[in-house]
Amino acid sequence: MVQHTMPPTSTPPKPATLGVFLLGVAVCILGYAWVPQMIVGAPIEMTMGPVQKIFYFHVPCAWLLMLSVFVCAGGSVAFLFKGSERGDRLARCSSELAVLFGLCVLVTGPLWGRVAWGVYWQWDARLTSSLLLWLIMVAYLLARQYGGPASRKLAAALALFAAADVPLVYISVHIWRTIHPSTSVVPTLAPAMRAVFWTSAALFTVLWFVLLSFRLRLERLRNEVDELAIEVEDVLEVRMETKRI
Amino acid sequence: MLAPNGFVKTIFLVASKDLRIEWRNREITATMGFFSVLMVLIFAFAFVNPAGDGLKSEVTAGVLWVGLLFSGTIALARTFDRERDLEAIRALLLSPAPRAAIYLGKLLGVVFLMLLVQLAVTLLSGLFFSASIGQHAVWLALFLGLGTLGYAAVGTVVSGALIRSKSRDALIAALLFPLVTPLVMAGVRGTSMLLNPETPDMESIVFWTEFLVVVDAVFLILGLWAFEPVISGE
Amino acid sequence: MKRFKLPTAVACLIVLGSSVAFAAGYEKVPDRDPTSIAANPFLAGAYGFIWVALLVYVVIVARGLSKASNEVKELRRKLEQQS
Numbered sequence: 043m044v045q046h047t048m049p050p051t052s053t054p055p056k057p058a059t060l061g062v063f064l065l066g067v068a069v070c071i072l073g074y075a076w077v078p079q080m081i082v083g084a085p086i087e088m089t090m091g092p093v094q095k096i097f098y099f100h101v102p103c104a105w106l107l108m109l110s111v112f113v114c115a116g117g118s119v120a121f122l123f124k125g126s127e128r129g130d131r132l133a134r135c136s137s138e139l140a141v142l143f144g145l146c147v148l149v150t151g152p153l154w155g156r157v158a159w160g161v162y163w164q165w166d167a168r169l170t171s172s173l174l175l176w177l178i179m180v181a182y183l184l185a186r187q188y189g190g191p192a193s194r195k196l197a198a199a200l201a202l203f204a205a206a207d208v209p210l211v212y213i214s215v216h217i218w219r220t221i222h223p224s225t226s227v228v229p230t231l232a233p234a235m236r237a238v239f240w241t242s243a244a245l246f247t248v249l250w251f252v253l254l255s256f257r258l259r260l261e262r263l264r265n266e267v268d269e270l271a272i273e274v275e276d277v278l279e280v281r282m283e284t285k286r287i
Numbered sequence: 288m289l290a291p292n293g294f295v296k297t298i299f300l301v302a303s304k305d306l307r308i309e310w311r312n313r314e315i316t317a318t319m320g321f322f323s324v325l326m327v328l329i330f331a332f333a334f335v336n337p338a339g340d341g342l343k344s345e346v347t348a349g350v351l352w353v354g355l356l357f358s359g360t361i362a363l364a365r366t367f368d369r370e371r372d373l374e375a376i377r378a379l380l381l382s383p384a385p386r387a388a389i390y391l392g393k394l395l396g397v398v399f400l401m402l403l404v405q406l407a408v409t410l411l412s413g414l415f416f417s418a419s420i421g422q423h424a425v426w427l428a429l430f431l432g433l434g435t436l437g438y439a440a441v442g443t444v445v446s447g448a449l450i451r452s453k454s455r456d457a458l459i460a461a462l463l464f465p466l467v468t469p470l471v472m473a474g475v476r477g478t479s480m481l482l483n484p485e486t487p488d489m490e491s492i493v494f495w496t497e498f499l500v501v502v503d504a505v506f507l508i509l510g511l512w513a514f515e516p517v518i519s520g521e
Numbered sequence: 522m523k524r525f526k527l528p529t530a531v532a533c534l535i536v537l538g539s540s541v542a543f544a545a546g547y548e549k550v551p552d553r554d555p556t557s558i559a560a561n562p563f564l565a566g567a568y569g570f571i572w573v574a575l576l577v578y579v580v581i582v583a584r585g586l587s588k589a590s591n592e593v594k595e596l597r598r599k600l601e602q603q604s
Contacts (some may be wrong), residue, residue, distance in 0.1 A: 199517050
């Protein structure tokens with residue numbers, strides 16, 4: 043009789059975790075319906091006109107790009123130096139979110155720039171470092187997909203270099219030329235704009251957590267599929283050996 | 288743990304092994320060198336107006352640094368390709384040599400080859416583009432040397448990790464180029480100022496040199512940390 | 522743990538440095554009238570793009586989840602058959 047142990051299951055989420063996740067989903071759906079109305083109702087900025095309202099979702103996307111990159115780097119450090127599989131899963135999932143939110147930043151920014159500056163693109167520090175960061179995250183995903191046997195560790199090393207690279211790129215281009223609106227825009231917003239901005243930022247952050255946990259669940263399931271497939275192969279091999287004997 | 292002089296000796300052993308192999312067949316130098324010459328020629332056809340003066344200093348600086356990147360990619364790919372043949376990398380990793388020493392040894396070998404080719408590219412650029420490369424030769428050498436070191440610091444980690452990958456050749460450039468952008472920005476800015484036939488802005492040149500030193504230091508430290516787990520594979 | 526003191530310190534410096542760098546100001550483009558181009562199509566396009574991108578991502582992940590769940594069920598069934 044073949045004896046084998048079932049590999050550990052990816053246990054279904056606990057009720058409390060599932061509850062928090064569903065609450066997050068509900069908040070996002072409500073936000074999707076409510077935030078556009080808030081943005082339309084927000085006062086129009088004096089110098090830039092209505093196009094300034096892109097700011098309410100462009101800036102949160104930029105923050106979430108940075109957050110995703112640092113979470114990816116953190117997970118990569120844990121995987122590279124402690125062999126943490128959870129760290130690796132977290133790094134992979136947050137890298138995808140970095141690419142997603144980075145794409146949102148790189149599309150909404152030029153649309154805003156076209157109206158505000160007259161051109162879609164300028165080589166200023168913020169735009170250039172965002173573009174480079176996004177490209178590095180795309181390179182991370184390429185390394186994971188096509189990097190061969192050491193792809194996970196290579197990608198983790200890339201994430202480390204990426205986290206260190208961003209301030210360096212920023213400083214180098216900032217010295218080179220600058221044209222982007224000042225970051226001090228956020229603390230000096232008019233009260234009516236402040237409420238809309240922070241609501242939008244909070245909702246986008248909740249959305250980020252929801253997407254990350256959603257994607258982590260998929261990653262855990264895929265790991266379980268790999269483990270089960272190996273287990274099935276082992277069992278079949280043992281059976282064939284037994285038959286031969 | 289090896290004594291410090293043992294560590295340094297290991298670095299030179301690894302580097303001299305690579306350079307000795309290269310001296311015997313000169314494969315990387317020949318291919319890199321010829322590729323770089325052709326690249327400078329292509330840039331000359333693309334940018335130089337035969338009837339006019341030489342290129343602007345910014346364009347010449349760009350050509351020098353693009354040459355550094357492209358030829359460096361070849362050097363990095365081929366250096367580790369040799370380790371893959373006959374599983375030489377396994378023998379290297381099974382030896383008691385510290386991974387950090389292997390990393391620095393490989394780095395030294397790559398830097399030496401890149402600098403050799405970069406010398407040829409610089410001389411050719413001075414010839415074809417009428418660039419004043421002799422004006423501040425020491426500063427120019429410093430810039431290109433720092434850029435080469437930084438590029439090789441990241442590249443050694445990446446190409447070491449891709450040693451068993453099938454898409455190695457395409458991936459090395461795809462992974463490296465976004466990472467080394469601060470190097471390229473600083474290098475091109477500083478080099479174009481140095482090649483400026485009028486008096487260059489020395490204050491900016493010193494700033495970009497310091498910036499390159501910082502970038503190199505960051506890349507070297509990260510490379511030393513990351514090389515061991517990456518080269519050990521899965 | 523000792524091994525991680527220096528890397529952690531350097532990582533914190535990098536995060537601090539990048540936050541300071543991002544807090545630095547910029548110059549505005551002078552003499553540009555932003556109201557000369559109609560803004561609403563760009564605003565709608567920007568917002569629409571974000572939601573389309575997010576929706577596409579959610580659909581891709583949901584399909585992956587469904588496929589992985591089915592594969593897990595199938596493999597467990599095979600294992601139970603073999604035992």
